[in-house]
Amino acid sequence: MLYGKRVVLRAIEKEHLPNYVRWLADPEVLTHFGLYLPLSQADEEAWYERQRSDAKVINFAIELEGVHIGGCGFLSIDHRQRRAEVGLFIGEKQFWNQGLGQDALATLVAYGFEYLNFHRIYLRVFAENTRGIRAYEKVGFQHEGCFRQSEWRHGRWHDLLVMSILHPEWPGRGTDADE
Ligand SMILES: CC(C)(COP(=O)(O)OP(=O)(O)OC[C@H]1O[C@@H](n2cnc3c(N)ncnc32)[C@H](O)[C@@H]1OP(=O)(O)O)[C@@H](O)C(=O)NCCC(=O)NCCS
Secondary structure, three states, X not given: OEEOOOEEEEOOOHHHHHHHHHHOOOHHHHOOOOOOOOOOHHHHHHHHHHHHXXXXXXXXXXXXXXXXXXXXXXEEEEOOOOEEEEXXXXXXXXXXXXXXXXXXXXXHHHXXXXXXXXXXXXXXXXXXXXHHHXXXXXXXXXXXXXXXXXXXXXXXXXXXEEEEEEHHHOOOOOOOOOO
């Protein structure tokens, strides 16, 4: 388990999967999220098995006081280049805007730098996802660039921003001089 200030990141169990199915069928959750079609329970079970044996992926369930509220993790892990992309969502909407996204992301980033020895952690976010962008900035992610009109959703094109944080920028880093 990874302990944040309020949230806990723990291994995903099969009993978590119905929550993912419910959240990923919610148009509000999907407004700024990459998925474009609802996933079935069978899809989620197949995803669960796939990601368990994928060395480029590490996923966690986000819990608050024992309640499963979302998911986060690393994808595209590249140990030679010491980088990974991060993905994050809080599916239980009543918990948005309470600092929990920042807490989960900061916990994941700390794990990435302090245990997985990453140098660079990056994410992609829709330019219109102002809440997400604000949360990522507050964790220390910097704006890196924009893929213009990169994604077709809601009947129009959307810009996709890339943000990242480097190990030397992370305030919790140790003293190893690796840069
Ligand atoms: C994006 C997401 C992970 C953020 O997590 P969260 O717990 O809701 O966000 P936090 O409360 O940690 O931080 C949000 C910040 O944005 C601010 N904010 C909220 N709405 C905002 C808006 N419309 N514009 C700008 N800032 C906004 C909040 O006030 C807060 O800043 P503060 O700490 O200075 O008060 C979560 O809302 C979510 O999962 N949304 C749905 C799926 C999604 O978009 N996932 C991300 C895909 S990249």
